[in-house]
Amino acid sequence: MTAITFPDALKNGDKIAICAFSSGVDSAFQPRLERVLSGLTRRGYQVVEGECVRQQSSPAKQRADELMAFLLDDSIAAIMPPWGGELAIEVLPYLDFNAIKQARPKWLVGFSDVSTLACVLTARCGWATLHCTNLMQLHPNEQDTHCLQVFKTLELEAGSEFTQTPAPCYQADAINYGKVPDALFSLTQPSQWRCLNVKDSREVELSGRLFGGCLDTLGLLLPSPFVALDEFKKQFAPHGLVLYLENAELNGNALTRFLIALKLSGIFSDINGLIIGRNGASNNPEQQSDYYQALELSLGECLFPVIIDADIGHVAPNLCLVNGATVKMLATLENSLVYDAQITTSLN
Structure with missing residues (x-):
C-alpha cells in the first residue's frame, strides 16, 4: 500500500496562497474578502493573493497557470480559494501532475468546486486535502466549532488525530x-x-x-x-x-x-x-x-x-x-x- 502524504502543520509566519482557480470575488463581496484575509493575518499567517482573486471570471489557462505557480512554490504552506464556483474542472487539463508530485505538499482547503481539484490532488498525487468551511465563511469573529476546527486541523502534525461530533x-x-x-x-x-x-x-x-x-x-x-x-x-x-x-x-x-x-x-x-x-x-x-x-x-x-x-x-x-x-x-x-x-x- 502506498502512503498518503500529509502536508506540514501550519505554523506562525507560514504563507497561505489565496487562489481563485474556480470563481473570483467581484467588487460587491470584496469587503467580506478583506475581513477574512485580515483574520488570516491576525492568526499569524502571511497572505499571498493571486491576480485572479478579485476578478469574477478569468480564463481557464490564466487560472491554471496561477494555480500551478502556487502548487510548485515550496514557500507556500496552504492554498485557500475564497470559495467554490462552477468550472474548476476547466483547469485540470492544464495541470502537470508529475511536476506537482515533486513539489512540497501543501494543504488545499474548502468545499464545493474546491473539491473538484482537492480530490484530483489526493487521487493523482497522494496529497491529503481538507474539505471544510470555505475561506469566505471564516470571519475572524466566527465562533462556530466547525469553523474553528479548520485551523486546528491545519496545525496538526502527521500522525495526529482529532474527533468531531454532529452539530446540534x-x-x-x-x-x-x-x-x-x-x-x-x-x-x-x-x-x-x-x-x-x-x-x-x-x-x-x-x-x-x-x-x-x-x-x-x-x-x-x-x-x-x-x-x-x-x-x-x-x-x-x-x-x-x-x-x-x-x-x-x-x-x-x-x-x-x-x-x-x-x-x-x-x-x-x-x-x-x-x-x-x-x-x-x-x-x-x-x-x-x-x-x-x-x-x-x-x-x-x-x-x-x-x-x-x-x-x-x-x-x-x-x-x-x-x-x-x-x-x-x-x-x-x-x-x-x-x-x-x-x-x-x-x-x-
Whole structure:
C-alpha cells in the first residue's frame, strides 16, 4: 500500500496562497474578502493573493497557470480559494501532475468546486486535502466549532488525530456577504443525521480511508482518469473507503441518474460506508421530498451504511474531512436516527 502524504502543520509566519482557480470575488463581496484575509493575518499567517482573486471570471489557462505557480512554490504552506464556483474542472487539463508530485505538499482547503481539484490532488498525487468551511465563511469573529476546527486541523502534525461530533443545529437561511460583510453563522434549525438503509436499532461503525466532495462535479470525475477511484482504492485504500458526497444543485432526477451511474461504474464497490451531506439544492418541501426519494431509489438497498443529512456541504456547518486520512465513525442507530456519533480522523 502506498502512503498518503500529509502536508506540514501550519505554523506562525507560514504563507497561505489565496487562489481563485474556480470563481473570483467581484467588487460587491470584496469587503467580506478583506475581513477574512485580515483574520488570516491576525492568526499569524502571511497572505499571498493571486491576480485572479478579485476578478469574477478569468480564463481557464490564466487560472491554471496561477494555480500551478502556487502548487510548485515550496514557500507556500496552504492554498485557500475564497470559495467554490462552477468550472474548476476547466483547469485540470492544464495541470502537470508529475511536476506537482515533486513539489512540497501543501494543504488545499474548502468545499464545493474546491473539491473538484482537492480530490484530483489526493487521487493523482497522494496529497491529503481538507474539505471544510470555505475561506469566505471564516470571519475572524466566527465562533462556530466547525469553523474553528479548520485551523486546528491545519496545525496538526502527521500522525495526529482529532474527533468531531454532529452539530446540534444548521444554517437555515442563506447569507449574502455582499450586503452583510460581517455576517456570522446563525445555526438555529435542529439537525438530525439518519441512516438511509438501516431501519432498526443497533450500533454502527464506518471505518476506512476517507475520500469525497461535491457530487455535482465528482459524479463526472470519479470514474475518469483524473480521479480513477478504482486505482486509488488499490494504491491507497486496500482495506476500503469511507466515501462522502454532497449535493449542491442537482434536482431529484439528476441526482438519481448521477448516483445510479456511479453504482453501475463500480464506484460503490469495496467501500465501507457512505456519508451524504444535507441537500443544498433547495429548501422547498416538495423538492426536498424528491431529494429523499432519489436517495432511497438509488442507495436504499446498499449493503454498507448510508448516513444522510450530515454536516457536509452547502448547508452550514461543515465537518473537517481530510481526504486521504483514515476515519472511524461510531454511532447508535434508533429506528434509522443517528445518535451519539463520533467521527475520529487519523492523519496517517
